[in-house]
Amino acid sequence: MNQPTDFLYIAVILVSIGIYGLVVKRNALRLIFSIELIANAVNLALIAFSRMLPSPEGQIFVLFSIAISAAEVAVGLGIIIVAYRFYKDIDITEYQNLKN
C-alpha cells in the first residue's frame, strides 16, 4: 500500500519540472504549461493530505483551486493571442514594449 510520502515526492518532482520550464523556456505557451504543472502538483499534495487525515475539506479546496486555474488559463491565453497580434511572435523576449 502507498504512503502519503510517495505522493508528496511526485508533487515535488512535478514542481521542480515546472520551475525548470519557467526558467528555461521563453515560449509564452510553455510558460503556461509550467504554471499548470505546478498547480497540479499542489492539488495532488492537498488530496494526499485530505486522504490521510481523513477530511473532505481538502477535496473542496482542490475543487476551488481547479476552477481558479481554469480562469487563469483563459485570461493567459487571451493575453497571448493579443500579444501575438501585436508582435507576430509568442516569444516573451520579443515583448519589450510591455515594460513601459
Place this chain on the structure above:
Amino acid sequence: MVDSIFVGLSIITVGSAILSLESRELLYGGIALAISMLGIAGYFIILDAPFVAMFQIAVYVGAVAVLIIFTVMLVRAPNTVTKKETRKRKITGILLGLAFLLLAGSILGSSAVTQLKFNEDAPVFDVQEIGKGLLTYYSPVLIVLALTLASAVIGALALARREDIEERNEPTN
C-alpha cells in the same frame, strides 16, 4: 511498498510532464500536458477522491487542454525551439530545478511526514458530503468563485476581441 499501478502512473505523469516542455512541436506538447493531467486524475482515483478526479478530467482534459490546443493552432508559431533559449540558460534551469528537488526531497525524507500512514478503514467521502460542504459552510466562497470565473471569461473575451474587424462589418449589417 508502492504498488505497480502507482509506478505506472508516476512514469506516465512525470514522463509526459517532461515531454510537454521538451517536445519539438508545440501541439504535441499540449497533448502531452493533457496526458499528464490524466495521470494526476489517476492519482486522485487511487486516493479515493473519484469526484475530484472527474472534475479534473472535465476541466483540465476537457476544457483547458482543448483551449491550449486551439491557441496553438491559432498563433501558428513557426519555430518552437528559439534562439533565445541559450545553453547557459538551460544549464541554469536544470541546476535550479535539481536544487529545488534535492532540497525539498531531503526535507521531506527527514521530516516526520514519513511516519504518517493512510488510514485503511477510513470512510470514503462521497459526493454528498462534498456537496454539503460546498453548499453550507463554503457557499460564500462558491459564489465569489463563480463571479471570478465569469469575470475572467468575460475579460478574456474582451481582450481577444478585434475592433477593426467589427468596424469593417458594421456597414454591411
